[in-house]
Amino acid sequence: MISEQENLLALSLNIGRGLLENGAETYRVEESIGRIMTAYGMEQAEVFAIPTCIIASVSRDGQTLTRVERITQRRTNLDRISRLNNLSREICDRKYSTSVIKAELNKIMSQQAYPFWLQTAGFVLVAAAFTIMFGGDFRAALAAALCGLVTKPVIELLQRYQTNVFFANIIGGAVIAAVALAASRLGLSGQVDLIIIGTLMNLVPGVAITNSMRDIIAGDLVAGLTKLTEALIIGTAIAIGTGFTFSIVGYLL
Amino acid sequence: MTAELILKLAGGVPAAFAACLGFGIVFNLRGKTLVFASIGGALGWLVYLLASGFAGDLQRYLLATVAITIYAEIMARVQKTPVTAYLVVSLLPLVPGGGIYYTMRYFVSGDTGMFIETGLHTLAIAGALAAGILPVSSLVRLYGQFKKHRLAVN
Numbered sequence: 179m180i181s182e183q184e185n186l187l188a189l190s191l192n193i194g195r196g197l198l199e200n201g202a203e204t205y206r207v208e209e210s211i212g213r214i215m216t217a218y219g220m221e222q223a224e225v226f227a228i229p230t231c232i233i234a235s236v237s238r239d240g241q242t243l244t245r246v247e248r249i250t251q252r253r254t255n256l257d258r259i260s261r262l263n264n265l266s267r268e269i270c271d272r273k274y275s276t277s278v279i280k281a282e283l284n285k286i287m288s289q290q291a292y293p294f295w296l297q298t299a300g301f302v303l304v305a306a307a308f309t310i311m312f313g314g315d316f317r318a319a320l321a322a323a324l325c326g327l328v329t330k331p332v333i334e335l336l337q338r339y340q341t342n343v344f345f346a347n348i349i350g351g352a353v354i355a356a357v358a359l360a361a362s363r364l365g366l367s368g369q370v371d372l373i374i375i376g377t378l379m380n381l382v383p384g385v386a387i388t389n390s391m392r393d394i395i396a397g398d399l400v401a402g403l404t405k406l407t408e409a410l411i412i413g414t415a416i417a418i419g420t421g422f423t424f425s426i427v428g429y430l431l
Numbered sequence: 432m433t434a435e436l437i438l439k440l441a442g443g444v445p446a447a448f449a450a451c452l453g454f455g456i457v458f459n460l461r462g463k464t465l466v467f468a469s470i471g472g473a474l475g476w477l478v479y480l481l482a483s484g485f486a487g488d489l490q491r492y493l494l495a496t497v498a499i500t501i502y503a504e505i506m507a508r509v510q511k512t513p514v515t516a517y518l519v520v521s522l523l524p525l526v527p528g529g530g531i532y533y534t535m536r537y538f539v540s541g542d543t544g545m546f547i548e549t550g551l552h553t554l555a556i557a558g559a560l561a562a563g564i565l566p567v568s569s570l571v572r573l574y575g576q577f578k579k580h581r582l583a584v585n
Contacts, residue, residue: 206515254458256519259516292456296456297457303453311447311450312529378528379528382532383531384528384531387553395558395561410535413535417539420536
């Protein structure tokens with residue numbers, strides 16, 4: 179088989195990797211790769227994606243090409259998902275050449291996210307807003323905002339050094355509980371539980387567990403179970419983190 | 432409507448909007464999508480709170496999710512962006528993040544009874560959300576296929 183098709187398979191898997199690494203659903207990844215490969219004349223395109231891996235196998239004239247991509251890092255960047263999705267649609271419609279696809283893909287992947295200060299502002303807003311939604315008063319929201327302001331740089335630092343998710347969330351949970359307890363000691367607000375859970379909404383994998391149930395109901399059993407496991411592991415890490423702070427403070431005071 | 436509910440609406444709905452806006456920024460949503468997704472979040476929370484009068488716990492989650500999914504499918508078509516961008520952010524006030532946290536806290540502290548009770552409730556909420564999303568998006572898909580098929584026949 180000519181190398182053009184190998185190139186195409188590699189590129190479509192790169193698009194799939196970009197989708198998956200930025201938080202797209204596995205069925206979207208499978209569909210995108212499958213559609214591109216069929217649009218370019220493959221007789222059969224079988225794609226299997228779970229949050230940690232993509233396997234694609236295409237065949238034409240009795241010959242088969244297969245490629246595997248391992249995914250180790252995941253975060254959420256919805257703008258990138260949206261752009262990659264549009265790109266894969268355009269590829270199917272207009273049959274771009276591989277060099278054009280490569281250039282477009284590079285353009286999307288090099289696009290910067292919001293600056294750090296704005297992301298911190300978002301983090302703080304989430305903490306304060308959820309504290310109010312859970313029934314906290316204005317002072318509790320203020321304490322949660324402070325809590326978010328301290329936690330975001332810590333999380334960012336841990337991510338930059340590529341610590342594993344489990345450890346990063348233990349530290350995140352511990353820091354949040356520590357700041358919330360300190361805020362209540364200083365008399366800012368007595369609603370410690372609400373401050374902690376409000377700020378924790380930034381870390382807890384609520385979307386992951388919902389998507390995992392969606393995958394399981396839709397029949398993507400392995401993908402769903404993978405996500406469910408990830409959600410439970412992150413939940414455990416956060417619980418260990420906050421528990422750690424509580425027991426140390428309880429011991430000291 | 433009771434005074435308590437009005438108070439909850441007045442505080443909760445703008446807070447849900449703000450929470451979605453914050454998450455939208457963290458998740459790198461841009462421009463109009465960011466604003467419309469946050470409106471979806473406020474809409475979902477509004478339905479969730481209003482449904483407290485006649486629906487049970489899980490049914491409220493289901494109803495709010497159905498409302499959000501319909502809104503997201505419409506907005507995705509109007510704005511030509513994937514549904515996910517709206518769904519992920521608008522559903523955030525409903526997703527059982529707190530549930531997972533409390534479940535695992537009971538697990539770590541060794542309270543097995545509460546661990547199982549909270550854990551099952553959390554899974555049930557996640558299931559209710561999934562059960563709200565899937566029928567709506569399946570119907571939309573079915574309608575799309577139906578239209579395409581009709582075009583092909585004519």
